[in-house]
Amino acid sequence: MIGLGKMGINLTENLIRNGNEVVAFDLSDGARNDASTLGAQVTDNLQDAVKALTAPRIVWVMLPAGNPTNETINNLSSILDPNDIVIDGGNSFYKDSLRHNEILADKNIKYFDVGTSGGMSGANRDGNFMIGGDDAKTFEYIEPIFKGIAQTDGYLYTGRAGSGHYLKMVHNGIEYGMMQAIAEGFDVLEHGQFDYDNEAVAKVWEHGSVIRSWLMELTQSAFSKDPDLEEIKGVMHSSGEGKWTLEEALKLQVPTPVIGASLMMRYRSLEDDTFTGKVVAALRNEFGGHDVESKNK
Numbered sequence: 001m002i003g004l005g006k007m008g009i010n011l012t013e014n015l016i017r018n019g020n021e022v023v024a025f026d027l028s029d030g031a032r033n034d035a036s037t038l039g040a041q042v043t044d045n046l047q048d049a050v051k052a053l054t055a056p057r058i059v060w061v062m063l064p065a066g067n068p069t070n071e072t073i074n075n076l077s078s079i080l081d082p083n084d085i086v087i088d089g090g091n092s093f094y095k096d097s098l099r100h101n102e103i104l105a106d107k108n109i110k111y112f113d114v115g116t117s118g119g120m121s122g123a124n125r126d127g128n129f130m131i132g133g134d135d136a137k138t139f140e141y142i143e144p145i146f147k148g149i150a151q152t153d154g155y156l157y158t159g160r161a162g163s164g165h166y167l168k169m170v171h172n173g174i175e176y177g178m179m180q181a182i183a184e185g186f187d188v189l190e191h192g193q194f195d196y197d198n199e200a201v202a203k204v205w206e207h208g209s210v211i212r213s214w215l216m217e218l219t220q221s222a223f224s225k226d227p228d229l230e231e232i233k234g235v236m237h238s239s240g241e242g243k244w245t246l247e248e249a250l251k252l253q254v255p256t257p258v259i260g261a262s263l264m265m266r267y268r269s270l271e272d273d274t275f276t277g278k279v280v281a282a283l284r285n286e287f288g289g290h291d292v293e294s295k296n297k
Contacts, residue, residue: 001060002046002072003090004031006289007116008062010123011089011149013038017125018148025049046072050079056110057084058142065092065240073100082108085142089114089129091239094166101134101161110138111161115168118151119287126151130171132164133157173245173259176238178215180262183279186219190228190275199223215283222282233293234277236266236284 001012004026015022016039024035024042032042043049050057059076063069069092076086086104088097088111097113104111115130122128127150133139139157146155158164189196202220206212226232242263249256269277284290 001025001035001040001062002049003062003068004028004035005062006120007089007123009034009038010120011060011062011116011127012040014124014127014149015145016040018145020145020148023049023052046075047079050076055081055084056141057081058087058145059085060087060089062089062116065090065096070096070100073103077103077107077109080104080107080109083110085110085112085138087112087114087142088165089116091115091168091172091241092165093240093244094162094169097132097165098162105134110135112139112142113162113164115164115171117168117171118154120289121287122151125149127154129155130164130167131155131157132159132161132166134161169241169244169248172239172241173249173256176242176245176262176266177258178213179280179283180258180265180276182211182215182219182283183276186279187274187276198227214287218283218286219279222279222286226282229275229278229282231295232278232281233295234269234274234279234281235293236269236277236280237290238263238266242266 001008001022001024004012004024009031012022012024012035022040024032024040025046026032032044036042041052043052050059057080061069061072063072069088069090073086086109088100092113101111112131112133116123117128129146129150131139131146158167186198189201199220202216202223206216206220242259246256246260246263265276281292285292
């Protein structure tokens with residue numbers, strides 16, 4: 001496991017719990033210590049992590065999209081052997097994944113782009129994985145890993161390289177729209193004439209209503225900690241996948257007004273505080289541990 005942040009460390013625990021031997025590397029001493037406590041063998045550099053594995057090596061990269069992942073994939077291409085396997089479980093742009101596949105394929109290294117959903121709790125137990133990769137036979141070899149760490153029916157092999165991260169990109173676009181709708185509804189309640197207990201509303205909607213969902217459960221959790229979300233700013237940051245989904249939709253001439261509007265609202269939240277922004281910011285923190293901006297800052 002390369003990268004022991006919020007997702008990587010939870011995946012490490014999940015993997016070990018399911019009987020996998022894990023070698024872990026991160027630049028952070030603290031992260032490596034956490035992994036060691038879980039039972040992983042830790043190293044302080046990438047080369048030693050690779051050397052500690054037996055062939056065919058399986059290297060799971062769980063790093064931020066962009067340069068950290070790009071540089072790590074490039075480094076792995078020079079130190080891995082043919083038939084070794086690289087899994088990119090981060091939120092890489094699918095076009096980057098296509099390029100990573102080409103780089104590794106030139107060395108006959110197998111590559112799988114894995115969209116990972118379910119937040120930190122899913123990474124730790126019963127996760128959700130969307131798996132792209134050109135080599136179906138090699139997928140059969142690594143499939144037991146996903147069968148162990150995913151929820152029942154919670155992983156899907158989607159075929160060609162790039163398809164896993166493409167599917168996760170669209171998934172996140174949908175997620176943007178769903179969170180925006182929940183947040184806007186609570187914003188209407190906040191400005192309306194009646195005095196609602198936000199946590200109680202989320203709880204009742206979570207039990208048997210048409211809009212019940214894990215997101216509604218997380219909404220209740222957020223309101224239980226801060227009934228009116230007074231302690232945070234309504235700043236809704238975005239990881240880029242909503243923007244990528246919208247750009248893809250525009251290229252394909254597919255109308256996606258809900259996803260487009262939800263992305264615009266995230267940009268708008270950067271300029272001024274809104275209750276809608278507070279709800280989405282709280283939800284992102286609940287499922288993914290994403291940072292929120294405190295009101296006193």
